[in-house]
Amino acid sequence: MDKEIPEINVGVVGHIDHGKTTLLSKLAGKFTDTHSEELKRGITIKLGYSDVTIYKCSSGFAIKEKEEEKCVPFRYVSFIDAPGHEMLMATMLSGAAIIDAAILVVAANEGIMPQTQEHFMALQARKIKNIIIVQNKIDLVSKEQALKNYNEIKKFTKNTLAENSPIIPISTLQEINIDKLIEEIANLEIPKKEKNVNPVFLVARSFDINKPGTEIKNLKGGVLGGVLKKGKLKAGDEIEIKPGLSLKKANTHIYKTLKAKILSLHKGNKSVKEVIPGASISIETSLDPVMTKTDSLTGCLTSTKDNLPEITNAVKIKTHLFKQVFGTSEHQAIQPIKTKELLMLNVNTTITVGSVEKIHKDGSEIELSLNIPVIALKNDNVGIARNINGHWRLIGWGEIV
Numbered sequence: 001m002d003k004e005i006p007e008i009n010v011g012v013v014g015h016i017d018h019g020k021t022t023l024l025s026k027l028a029g030k031f032t033d034t035h036s037e038e039l040k041r042g043i044t045i046k047l048g049y050s051d052v053t054i055y056k057c058s059s060g061f062a063i064k065e066k067e068e069e070k071c072v073p074f075r076y077v078s079f080i081d082a083p084g085h086e087m088l089m090a091t092m093l094s095g096a097a098i099i100d101a102a103i104l105v106v107a108a109n110e111g112i113m114p115q116t117q118e119h120f121m122a123l124q125a126r127k128i129k130n131i132i133i134v135q136n137k138i139d140l141v142s143k144e145q146a147l148k149n150y151n152e153i154k155k156f157t158k159n160t161l162a163e164n165s166p167i168i169p170i171s172t173l174q175e176i177n178i179d180k181l182i183e184e185i186a187n188l189e190i191p192k193k194e195k196n197v198n199p200v201f202l203v204a205r206s207f208d209i210n211k212p213g214t215e216i217k218n219l220k221g222g223v224l225g226g227v228l229k230k231g232k233l234k235a236g237d238e239i240e241i242k243p244g245l246s247l248k249k250a251n252t253h254i255y256k257t258l259k260a261k262i263l264s265l266h267k268g269n270k271s272v273k274e275v276i277p278g279a280s281i282s283i284e285t286s287l288d289p290v291m292t293k294t295d296s297l298t299g300c301l302t303s304t305k306d307n308l309p310e311i312t313n314a315v316k317i318k319t320h321l322f323k324q325v326f327g328t329s330e331h332q333a334i335q336p337i338k339t340k341e342l343l344m345l346n347v348n349t350t351i352t353v354g355s356v357e358k359i360h361k362d363g364s365e366i367e368l369s370l371n372i373p374v375i376a377l378k379n380d381n382v383g384i385a386r387n388i389n390g391h392w393r394l395i396g397w398g399e400i401v
C-alpha cells in the first residue's frame with residue numbers, strides 16, 4: 001500500500017476573493033484559513049497548507065478512492081494557499097519559493113485584477129512554468145462574458161511562460177469541472193531534484209505543537225515546516241538552522257545559529273524515516289518549542305551540520321527588471337535602480353530589506369547591505385521589490401552572484 005508516489009508542491013495564487021481558499025477546501029477537503037484573525041477578516045494572511053492524494057481510477061482521476069471502482073494512489077500534492085491581499089506580496093513570494101507549479105485563479109466575473117497580474121509576475125520571477133489557469137465563478141457569468149474573460153486571459157498570457165497553459169472554466173461553489181482540474185493537476189510535470197548533495201531545507205513556518213499545560217516529559221520538540229529543495233534528511237540527523245534565532249542586544253539584532261537533532265519527520269499526518277525532495281514536510285527537532293513557536297524561524301535555511309555558509313548582510317545580485325510595475329491599476333514604467341535606495345528582497349523564503357550600495361554593469365548587477373542577514377547560495381533566486389506609494393511592488397528578480 002505504501003508504494004512511493006510522485007510528489008509535487010502546487011501554489012494557488014490570484015486576486016483576493018477570486019475563490020482560492022474555497023477551491024482548496026473543495027480539493028483537499030480542508031479549510032486552509034486556520035488562524036482565527038484570518039477567519040474574522042475573511043482573507044488568507046499566512047500561507048495555508050493542505051495535502052491530498054490523487055488516485056487513478058478506471059473512470060479517471062479522483063481525490064477520493066471510489067468504492068465501486070479500482071483506484072490506485074497516483075500522486076501526492078501539497079497545496080499552498082497564497083494570500084491575495086496586496087499588503088501580503090512578500091508572503092506570497094516566500095510561498096512561491098517552495099512551489100513547483102501553480103494554479104492561477106481568475107474570477108470570470110471580475111477578470112484580470114491587480115493581484116492577478118502581480119502574482120503572475122511573481123511566478124515568472126520564480127521561473128514557475130507549470131501553471132494551470134482556472135476561470136472560476138463561471139456560475140455568475142453568461143456564456144458571452146465567459147468567452148470574453150477567456151480571451152482576456154489568452155491575451156494576458158501571450159508571450160509568457162503560461163502561453164500554452166490550460167484554462168479551465170469552473171464553478172467551485174457548484175462543483176462544475178473540478179474533475180477537469182484534478183486531471184490537469186495529475187498531469188503536471190514532476191520536477192527533477194538532486195538527492196545526492198548536501199540537504200537544503202527551506203523553513204516556511206515554525207511552531208510549537210504542544211497543548212498548553214503538557215507535562216515537560218511529554219513535550220514534543222520544536223517543529224519546522226517547509227520544503228526540502230535538495231538532498232536527503234533522516235531521523236537522527238544533526239542539523240543546523242540559519243540565520244537562526246534573532247536576539248536583540250543593545251538595540252541591534254544578532255542571529256544565533258541553532259543546532260539540533262531531527263527527532264521525527266512527517267509528511268501530511270504520516271511519520272516517515274527519511275525524506276527526499278518532494279511535498280511539504282514537517283520536522284520535529286530537539287529544539288525547545290519556545291524557540292520555534294509562532295513562525296519565529298520562518299525564512300531560515302536548514303542543512304546537516306556544518307554544510308551552510310556563514311550568514312551575510314552583504315549580497316551581490318544579477319538583476320532582471322520588469323518593464324512595468326504590476327499590482328496597481330495603472331502601469332508605470334520601472335525606473336532604474338539607484339544607489340542608496342531601499343529594496344525589499346525575497347531570498348528563498350527569507351524576507352529582508354537592504355540599501356543599494358553599488359551598481360555595476362549598467363544596473364544589471366547590484367550590491368546591497370541588508371538589515372536582516374541571509375544565507376546566500378550562489379544562483380539562488382531573489383525577488384526584488386521597491387516601495388512605490390507606500391506598497392512594496394515587485395519590480396523584477398535576480399540571482400545571487
Ligand code: GDP
Binds near residue numbers: 084172
Ligand atoms: P480568496 O480570497 O481567493 O481565497 O477567495 P475565497 O475562497 O475566500 O472566496 C471569496 C468568495 O467567493 C467567497 O464568498 C466564496 O464563497 C465565493 N466563491 C468562491 N468560488 C465561487 C464560485 O465558483 N461561484 C460563486 N458564485 N462564488 C464563489
Ligand code: MG
Binds near residue numbers: 022043081084
Ligand atoms: Mg484566501
